[in-house]
Amino acid sequence: MTYLITRKILNNKMINDKEKTIPIEKLTPNMTLARDITKPNGDLIFGQSGELTESIIERLKRFGVRKVSVLVKEEDEYRNPEYIKKKIKEIEEGLDYRFRKVNHIPLMIELKGLLAEYLKGKLIS
């Protein structure tokens, strides 16, 4: 039995938070749901703004919920080295792409370097 997770509630979503779907086993009481947990027919099992406790999470598991959508604060992700590596790659590839026609001009190479340094530095700090 699977339950669909639908009805995104945007109002409570902080601008810097990212939505991520995780298996119910990884859900812990300090997390915030990104969406209501509903049955396939739309019946509400647990509202997005409801506070999670150990016992509620247990009950959700017993309901057969397998995956839930939670909000992840970006700063939490920043501590993850894999995430940082991925982001740095994105920054470099993005700059290479946008500077593709001016990559031979000294002033533009310098500018690209300055931007790369700043954007990467922001990621690590």
Added chain:
Amino acid sequence: MKQDILARKLERIGDLPSLPSVVFEAIHLLNQPDITIERLISSIQLDQAIVSKILRLVNSSFYGFQGKIGNLSQALVLLGFDTVRNAVLSISILDIFSGIGKDKNFDPRLFWLHAIGTGVISQVISHQLKYPRLESIFIAGLLHDIGKLAIIRLFPEDFFQILKEVKEKDISIIEGERNVLGINHAEIGHKLAGKWRLPMEIQEAIGFHHCPWNTKENRAMSATVYLSDCLCRALDIGYGGDSLVPEIDPKALTILGVEPLFIAGCLKDIDLEMERVKSFLTVFN
């Protein structure tokens, strides 16, 4: 023959809608040293759609006066004159952009974000340079691509053909415009700004934002918008019609009297200001 077609096309600039009166007022009040808050309020108040949007903005969580601000004069006192004026302008320009249909190569909101981004970066650069005309510079940046709007409105088929060429040939939008129309958005924008009787320095910044060294006066403003447009692309803020960072001509840096390193010193402020703008965006989403 081709010249005839072009001339006839350009005559149609006269058909373009005039600037919404509240925008006109907000810009022209800039040039009057003795303006009063009452005057601005009375002109904004004529446009209830804008009033309600400003109130939504001040009452949003971003400014922290949740639900407590009931009228425009309170908003002006709390947010300050410049913030409200820039909000009025940004909202009005968004309205103009939103009236345009979406295409697979064209998302009006990203064009708008490019306009706002260029305005914000222009303001940051001018602030760092202690440039005296800070009020106009945001507007010059915001309106620099107004010629693209004119193209969309007057020659929608040509516009989508330009975007298609830009993608297929991997060229800049200004090259695409030259190929398809024979004239570019800066030249068209210059004419439109003249028709709208915008302040001369803003007209010039719009007309020369791809070649500020060709202006006779107000070179610093045109060069600031030129550099900001390039940076906006380099930082991937919004979409100006192509995904290319153009070559920055050192002449522009000479006009401003800055070294390339100067740009690095602006990045933090640009980030902070763009964060503000993005919160602003979510209010209207």
